[in-house]
Amino acid sequence: MGNRAALMSTPTVFVVDDDVSVRESLELLIQSAGWRSETFDSAVPFLSRPHVAVPSCLILDVSLPDLDGLELQKRIADDRVDMPIIFITGYGDVPTTVRAMKAGALEFLTKPFVDDVLLSAIDHAIERSRAAAEFAATVRGLRERYASLTRREREVMALVVSGRLNKQVAAELAISEITVKAHRGKMMRKMRADSLADLVNMAATLSPQMRG
Amino acid sequence: MGNRAALMSTPTVFVVDDDVSVRESLELLIQSAGWRSETFDSAVPFLSRPHVAVPSCLILDVSLPDLDGLELQKRIADDRVDMPIIFITGYGDVPTTVRAMKAGALEFLTKPFVDDVLLSAIDHAIERSRAAAEFAATVRGLRERYASLTRREREVMALVVSGRLNKQVAAELAISEITVKAHRGKMMRKMRADSLADLVNMAATLSPQMRG
């Protein structure tokens, strides 16, 4: 138990702001609060940085020399779902704030802000990042298993989770019931589902990917 | 089919704003777009108005004489989940905007705004209201059925949706398997679930209420 904290990797707080004095003071604040920090003076270098495998968040200035903050937010929306964004800005207007929040920003702060407000926002962000990463990993695992199914197995799975009996599945696919059982068994093993309830929940989590 | 539109009740747009000229112009705008409208000069009278049974939304001024807009939003958050809020304000500041959006506001507009922007916001709001009302009705139905279960039936349901076999349920509850079957059958009928898959989905929808 003693070295568990040492083994856990430290969350990273990214900062993208074109003002060097802001970067420096934020870096100091972040590191003194016990997180790792990495700063960038514009969006493009940040985008080319490889992803990290630890909980993280992004403190992002709205106005930037290359891509502005909202653009950057759009770029990483699909890409890094486990990196919540905290916006900071010198002169914030309402429409920009609304756009940022609608696009899923966790927080939107105007400079100057109280340090504690930012620190607690980071706290929340890291916590959310952790949860999002965990969920993403689950979904990734499920998608891999689903991808390993054959077409028939997928068809059987879809009908089974919708509550059809083997007999009905057989009728809808115009095959015999025993064949359905074969597909079903193989599918359950591939999905590593150890009960129908399990499978239904998996399908619910997967439902966005199952349609596409 | 011909009189179906006539039978469908018209969505209602509520307006709470202390400026009479705003109320009047909004009323005109809303009604000319084909919706019903009801206006209030402050929060309290609005709160005492009975709920409507049609899709609806609320156009809400941030600053009001009695309860301010954010307070009112808090009050109706649990109460009227099917009434999305569109904020309007003369002098909007960023922190207020953030609070409103975090609390689930659909839109936050600063006066003066383009009519079309508001109209399309109302469109979205009504659509969301419709969906929310439908979902709420589903949940209400499920909760009623769940409430009609006896304690034992609920215990059996919880174990069944977690993937346990009747045999295992019997062991965990220290009763015989045949009794589990009896409870299970009665529970399925009461819940109007016609397959295990069905029940698992119901339980997923109900899960917030099942814990509490």
Place this chain on the structure above:
DNA sequence: GGGGCCATCATACCTTGGTGTCGGTCCGCG
């Protein structure tokens, strides 16, 4: 041509789920 994968089906066997009927105890309520 052979090996691998997929899909199909069959036979046989066992487990699990589901229902109906019947009977019993306990408890609370009018």
Place this chain on the structure above:
DNA sequence: CGCGGACCGACACCAAGGTATGATGGCCCC
């Protein structure tokens, strides 16, 4: 006190799920 409901359980019976073994044929690729 009697009634209803919850809870428990047994017997019987049938439907559905699950697995093992084995076999056939199509297809693709080396």
